[in-house]
Amino acid sequence: MTPKSVLAAVDDDAAPLTHHQLRELYTLMAAVRHLDTSAVAWQRQGIIPGYAPGLGQEAAQVGSGYAVDRTRDFVFPTYREMGVARAMGLDMVGYMATHKATWHGGMYNPLESRFAPIQAVVAGSVLHAVGWAHGQTLAGNAEGDLGVAMTYFGDGASSQGDVHEAMNFAAVMKAPVVFFIQNNGWAISVPTERQVAGGSVAARAAGYGIPSLQVDGNDVVAVFEATRSAFAHCRAGNGPVVIEAMTYRRGPHSTADDPGRYRTLEEERLDAGEDPLERFKQRLLTDGVADEAFFADAQRLAAEEEEAVRAGIADLGPRPGAEMFSLVFQEPTPALQSQATAWREESEHA
Amino acid sequence: MPETITDLRLKDNSTETAAVGVQQASMQQALNRALDEILAENPKAVIFGEDCGRLGGVFRITDGLQAKHGEARVFDTPLAESGILGMSVGLAMAGFHPIPEVQFDGFAYPAINQIVCQIARMNYRSRGTLPMPITLRVPSFGGIRAPEHHGESLEALFAHVPGLKVVSPSTPHDAYHLLKYAATRPDPVIFMEPKSRYWQKGPVDVTNPTPGTAAHVDGGGLTGARVAREGRHLTLIAWGAMVSRCLQVAELAAEDGIDVEVLDLRWLKPIDAEALARSVGKTRRAVVVHEAPLTSGLGAEVAQLITQSCFATLKAPVERVTGFDVPYPSGDLEDEHIPNINRILFGIQRVLEYRRG
Numbered sequence: 293m294t295p296k297s298v299l300a301a302v303d304d305d306a307a308p309l310t311h312h313q314l315r316e317l318y319t320l321m322a323a324v325r326h327l328d329t330s331a332v333a334w335q336r337q338g339i340i341p342g343y344a345p346g347l348g349q350e351a352a353q354v355g356s357g358y359a360v361d362r363t364r365d366f367v368f369p370t371y372r373e374m375g376v377a378r379a380m381g382l383d384m385v386g387y388m389a390t391h392k393a394t395w396h397g398g399m400y401n402p403l404e405s406r407f408a409p410i411q412a413v414v415a416g417s418v419l420h421a422v423g424w425a426h427g428q429t430l431a432g433n434a435e436g437d438l439g440v441a442m443t444y445f446g447d448g449a450s451s452q453g454d455v456h457e458a459m460n461f462a463a464v465m466k467a468p469v470v471f472f473i474q475n476n477g478w479a480i481s482v483p484t485e486r487q488v489a490g491g492s493v494a495a496r497a498a499g500y501g502i503p504s505l506q507v508d509g510n511d512v513v514a515v516f517e518a519t520r521s522a523f524a525h526c527r528a529g530n531g532p533v534v535i536e537a538m539t540y541r542r543g544p545h546s547t548a549d550d551p552g553r554y555r556t557l558e559e560e561r562l563d564a565g566e567d568p569l570e571r572f573k574q575r576l577l578t579d580g581v582a583d584e585a586f587f588a589d590a591q592r593l594a595a596e597e598e599e600a601v602r603a604g605i606a607d608l609g610p611r612p613g614a615e616m617f618s619l620v621f622q623e624p625t626p627a628l629q630s631q632a633t634a635w636r637e638e639s640e641h642a
Numbered sequence: 643m644p645e646t647i648t649d650l651r652l653k654d655n656s657t658e659t660a661a662v663g664v665q666q667a668s669m670q671q672a673l674n675r676a677l678d679e680i681l682a683e684n685p686k687a688v689i690f691g692e693d694c695g696r697l698g699g700v701f702r703i704t705d706g707l708q709a710k711h712g713e714a715r716v717f718d719t720p721l722a723e724s725g726i727l728g729m730s731v732g733l734a735m736a737g738f739h740p741i742p743e744v745q746f747d748g749f750a751y752p753a754i755n756q757i758v759c760q761i762a763r764m765n766y767r768s769r770g771t772l773p774m775p776i777t778l779r780v781p782s783f784g785g786i787r788a789p790e791h792h793g794e795s796l797e798a799l800f801a802h803v804p805g806l807k808v809v810s811p812s813t814p815h816d817a818y819h820l821l822k823y824a825a826t827r828p829d830p831v832i833f834m835e836p837k838s839r840y841w842q843k844g845p846v847d848v849t850n851p852t853p854g855t856a857a858h859v860d861g862g863g864l865t866g867a868r869v870a871r872e873g874r875h876l877t878l879i880a881w882g883a884m885v886s887r888c889l890q891v892a893e894l895a896a897e898d899g900i901d902v903e904v905l906d907l908r909w910l911k912p913i914d915a916e917a918l919a920r921s922v923g924k925t926r927r928a929v930v931v932h933e934a935p936l937t938s939g940l941g942a943e944v945a946q947l948i949t950q951s952c953f954a955t956l957k958a959p960v961e962r963v964t965g966f967d968v969p970y971p972s973g974d975l976e977d978e979h980i981p982n983i984n985r986i987l988f989g990i991q992r993v994l995e996y997r998r999g
Contacts, residue, residue: 366735366736368732395769396766396767397766397767397768397769399769401771402768402771402772403771403772408735408772409767409768409772411759411760411767413759413760416728416755416756416759416760417760418728419725419727419729419732420728420731420732420735420760422725422728422729423729423731423733423734423735423736423740424732424733425732426732426733427733427735427736427737428736430733430738454724454728454756457720457722457724457725458725458728460720460725461720461725461729615769619765619766620765620766620805621765621805621807621829622770622773623827623828623829625912627912627913627915
């Protein structure tokens, strides 16, 4: 099923991307690649304790995140959506704060950024997206103007029951949700064929009556166009869409992972296919959209940005301990307040 | 002629109270009325769950609400508790005040991930930017000879989770006021309804949350425990359906000259430690009564709070009369599990007869 065949009816403003937009997509991908590889280095240097790399998933993340309208949509990530966050213009120091172990969920403002807090129980947030999306319907926004929730999860998370419940709920309620699956081939050490019965996650959508499509997740333009079409479908009040972006996790699951235990470098090289960044660069060159000077510039900007983010997170001190107590509730309990008092007194005496 | 404006107001109130303020109602009716008013007063309140729309809930707590407030405000969901609670998170993020229902307590287990990892943590995780004003209604505890998983006592499990608050009413009056209060709070509240009390009637004064107390004090007097019966010799501490049983026990004990105070804890988190200190500070003896299993139950928490505040004056260790450490038994054995009058009386006896070695 192609994006057009599913969504042609509502895809009427799908103008081709301008050269400016195409260059912008590349700039974003370059920034994401640089930040991502640097974050792994920061972990090795002891600047951050851990990180979940997205190497090879730049096209899937930037292409989809670029379709989000921050004035009305909302994104529900897991912990490997740095590229989406960057494409949506998040404060990346605030984003990286979660990997710095400064604060669970990140230090950015989810309401302003329209990017829900990072969390690790995969599939948990898939249901949140359905609830938020149903809220858009309940709020009575006119069809064609619905805010859309986009929820990210992987082939591994698709095994969780919450994904079934979410798809079923969304389909029954016609909630404006885009289920965006990044199938990167691996759920830590378990390959897709040992994880996903039925061949693909997208295939499951048929069981819920949800239109779905598989898209080349390494082609940023294809991902963007599929996502834009899905958003138009949802915004028009037609209910949810499932997009499965087929990509490849080129590196480890996290900086604590050792892929050498479950795949060889040769397998990695063969399965990964063409580098999405290099592939897009060649296309832009061939189409005359950008020249070498542009790419050099994009590299320079990415390096500058990475340096600024690195400095920002290096400067992030631990949060005041009192926040540990004061942010649990809107209305703290007496017991928690007395624990905070005891903690303060005992810390001062130490 | 009234001497002051205050006198006039009180006089008018008393007339009104006699006419419409106080009425006999079952807990089911009181909860239904509370939900009706919550929907009317708060356009962002939404009620949903399994069968709570057209059917009005298997216990009819949401009876008639969909017809009155529409399918957008009161709706049936697919049969999936994790879905219901996960959806609540997203609705709260979108600015709604979700009042989801889990049909029976045992069915909260499939939703524990959403309750514990998501609802309870979102305010913290988001540094206070995404409050979770969710009131989760859970028909709770046993006593109706229901099948397995239809009668559980989950209060210790919920109360142990940082980020959750837990409350359980014992009377129709409190059910009405505590639900209305819980549904206006910005934090998640697990509202445990004692299902064996749904059809018991009692006076409900909708105009005054705490008769005898100024309505504006202390959240209308709804934030802490309630002295259900004054007494001098010993305090029974209970919540939910166990409160009325403890009141029965107190009447029987009175025949033997034992003057029992009954403290209805109401809030299981936060626990009203001051009320415990006040009551047990006076009576110097305490028995905690709960349906949940003994080990690591809330009775231990209550006993510790009492020890902290009253250790020097306690005349006996705090006793516990509870359910047993067994999976909730089937209907025929239910009466053996739930503290009965005899077992509570034995508990009282142990405390009264305690002598320091």
